[in-house]
Amino acid sequence: MLDIVLPIAFGLVAVAVVLSFWRLLWGPSAPDRILALDTLYINTIALLVLLGIHLSSALFFEAALLIALMGFIGTVALCKYLLRGDIIE
Amino acid sequence: MRQLLPHPLLTPILAGIWLLLNNSIAPGQIVLGLILGWLIPLLSIHFWPEKVYIYRPLTLLRYIMVLLVDIVVANLIVARLILGNPDRLKPAFVKVPLDITSDLAISLLVSSITLTPGTLSARLSLDRKYLLVHALNEADPDALVATIKYRYERLLKEAFEKC
Amino acid sequence: MLDYLLSFLVLFGAALTFIGSLGLVRLRDFYTRLHGPTKATTLGVGSILIASAVFFSARGTGISLHEILVTLFLFITAPVSAHLLAKAALHLELNSLAKIPRKKVREANALERADQTQATKQATDNAEKIPSTDGPQEPTQ
Numbered sequence: 001m002l003d004i005v006l007p008i009a010f011g012l013v014a015v016a017v018v019l020s021f022w023r024l025l026w027g028p029s030a031p032d033r034i035l036a037l038d039t040l041y042i043n044t045i046a047l048l049v050l051l052g053i054h055l056s057s058a059l060f061f062e063a064a065l066l067i068a069l070m071g072f073i074g075t076v077a078l079c080k081y082l083l084r085g086d087i088i089e
Numbered sequence: 090m091r092q093l094l095p096h097p098l099l100t101p102i103l104a105g106i107w108l109l110l111n112n113s114i115a116p117g118q119i120v121l122g123l124i125l126g127w128l129i130p131l132l133s134i135h136f137w138p139e140k141v142y143i144y145r146p147l148t149l150l151r152y153i154m155v156l157l158v159d160i161v162v163a164n165l166i167v168a169r170l171i172l173g174n175p176d177r178l179k180p181a182f183v184k185v186p187l188d189i190t191s192d193l194a195i196s197l198l199v200s201s202i203t204l205t206p207g208t209l210s211a212r213l214s215l216d217r218k219y220l221l222v223h224a225l226n227e228a229d230p231d232a233l234v235a236t237i238k239y240r241y242e243r244l245l246k247e248a249f250e251k252c
Numbered sequence: 253m254l255d256y257l258l259s260f261l262v263l264f265g266a267a268l269t270f271i272g273s274l275g276l277v278r279l280r281d282f283y284t285r286l287h288g289p290t291k292a293t294t295l296g297v298g299s300i301l302i303a304s305a306v307f308f309s310a311r312g313t314g315i316s317l318h319e320i321l322v323t324l325f326l327f328i329t330a331p332v333s334a335h336l337l338a339k340a341a342l343h344l345e346l347n348s349l350a351k352i353p354r355k356k357v358r359e360a361n362a363l364e365r366a367d368q369t370q371a372t373k374q375a376t377d378n379a380e381k382i383p384s385t386d387g388p389q390e391p392t393q
Contacts, residue, residue, distance in 0.1 A: 005259040009266035009300075016273035016293075023276045023285075031341045032282055038333055039276055039289040045322065046269050046297045049304045050262070058308055058316065064301075065322050072329040079336035083343050112318045160327075164268060164295040167287055171275035180284050180348070203331035204294075209286055210331075211338035223338065225287045 006054055013050065017043045034078045041071030098143075100126035142249070149248040155240065159205045166207055170226055182211070183230040185220045185237055194249040201241055208233065254310055261303035268296030282346050283338065290334040298323045 020043060024036035045064045052060035100123070107122035108114060130137075143149060170178060189195055195217060202210045202222060212221035227233055275288025301319040308316035 001255045001259045002262070005263050009262045012266040012270040016270045019270075019273040019277045020289075029282060029341075029344070029346055031337050031344065031346065032285065034340075035282075035286060035289060035337055036276060038337075039273055039293055042289065042293045042297050042326070043269060043273065045326075046265065046300050049297075049300050049319070050266075053262070053304055053307050056307070056311065061318055061322070065325070068322055068325050068329070072325075072333060075333040076336060079333070079340045082340040083336075106321065109318050109321045112316055113314075160291075160295060164291050167275070167291045168268060168271045171271055171278060171288055171292070175279050175284075178279075178284060180281070182348075199335060200328070200331035203290060203334050204327070207287065209283070209290065209338060210335055211283070212342055221342075223283050223286075225284055 002053075006050065009050055010047075010054075013043055013046045017047070030082055031079075034075060034082075037078075038071060038075045041067055041074075045071075099130045102126070103129055144250070145248050148244055152241070152244040152248060155244070156201050156204070159201075159240075163205045163207065167225065170207065178226045179228060181224050181227045181230060183222045183224055183227065183233055185222050185234050187218060187220055187242070188238070189242060189246050189250065190217070191249045194245045198241055198245055202237060205241075208237075254306070258303050258307055261299050261306070265296045265299035265301075265303065268292045268299065270296075272296060281348050282341050283348050286334055286337060286341075290330050294326055294330040297326060301326075 017040065020036050020039040024033055024040065027033055045067055048060045048064045048067070052058065052064075103126035104119070104122035107125055108118055111118050187195065187198075189198065195213070199210045199213065199220065202208050202220070207225035207227070209223045209225075210220055211223045214220070222233070222237070224230070224233055269292070272288045272292030272294075275292065276285055279285045279288065301323045305316055305319040308319075
């Protein structure tokens with residue numbers, strides 16, 4: 001059952017990545033692009049975890065955790081930049 | 090006591106996170122986790138602006154349960170709205186007056202509003218009296234305000250503020 | 253049985269992730285677009301992560317719970333980044349389908365700017381003084 005479901009899940013998440021990427025390229029505004037980047041991070045976590053299940057290897061967990069951390073920090077830094085014009089005061 | 094253990098709640102939480110991170114419950118890891126949980130609050134004491142008191146832990150637990158159910162429902166509702174015709178959505182900005190004053194309670198409320206059905210908190214006024222909420226599809230703003238106040242804010246007020 | 257549970261969680265999560273990104277493309281203005289990724293995608297990835305936790309726990313090499321950590325982290329950070337994005341959008345006064353209470357927002361923006369310049373001024377003033385009153389005043393018990 002899982003063997004049938006996993007490729008479908010991979011496909012769905014891959015399409016999600018493409019859609020987010022389209023929004024990243026298309027814009028039209030800066031917050032739109034930041035939102036698209038944020039979504040891309042989260043989609044990537046989903047892809048990594050699915051790959052971990054597919055290969056039944058727990059090695060991908062650390063990568064997923066790091067992407068989650070870095071993604072959040074990146075989003076916050078970019079938003080701060082939009083709000084204040086600089087990141088570190 | 091205050092000097093040695095500035096945040097009694099933070100120690101077990103940090104130890105728990107350490108154990109989850111290492112994915113083991115070996116005795117060595119438990120000891121290391123407890124040491125970290127004791128050391129980190131001690132070193133970061135100046136970064137915590139105010140003391141956190143939880144007056145009713147059970148109410149907070151109930152709040153978390155309500156929230157978990159609502160998050161799942163919220164996602165199904167939003168998923169349906171996205172799949173429907175986007176031109177028929179009626180987004181609206183709604184101003185919600187706040188009764189709670191504690192910083193932690195406000196940030197919890199703001200976060201839960203974002204995670205629950207079709208609403209997203211956009212802006213907290215500087216005096217912390219009003220919250221600007223964006224609703225994805227809302228025909229009746231007053232009902233939304235009443236729901237937020239009754240369902241979430243009341244429980245948080247009970248849990249974090251002395252009555 | 254476990255197989256079905258896992259399949260359901262994986263499929264549900266992938267579908268929600270997909271719908272979240274679909275919302276990013278389909279919806280008409282920034283504020284409504286913000287709803288898709290913050291809600292649907294977060295729960296979608298959360299459900300995939302829980303599936304992973306169940307999968308690795310069922311392999312018999314001990315219970316694997318560290319996926320819960322990523323899930324928790326995502327659930328804590330998603331509202332924060334959404335709030336910051338909404339704030340940035342209001343700051344830039346992006347177009348919206350809903351009526352923005354513009355006057356209120358402008359007032360808040362102006363106030364915040366004033367507050368901020370004051371805060372930086374205070375910070376530089378404090379830096380010049382001797383740091384004797386630094387840190388929060390801890391009440392001695």
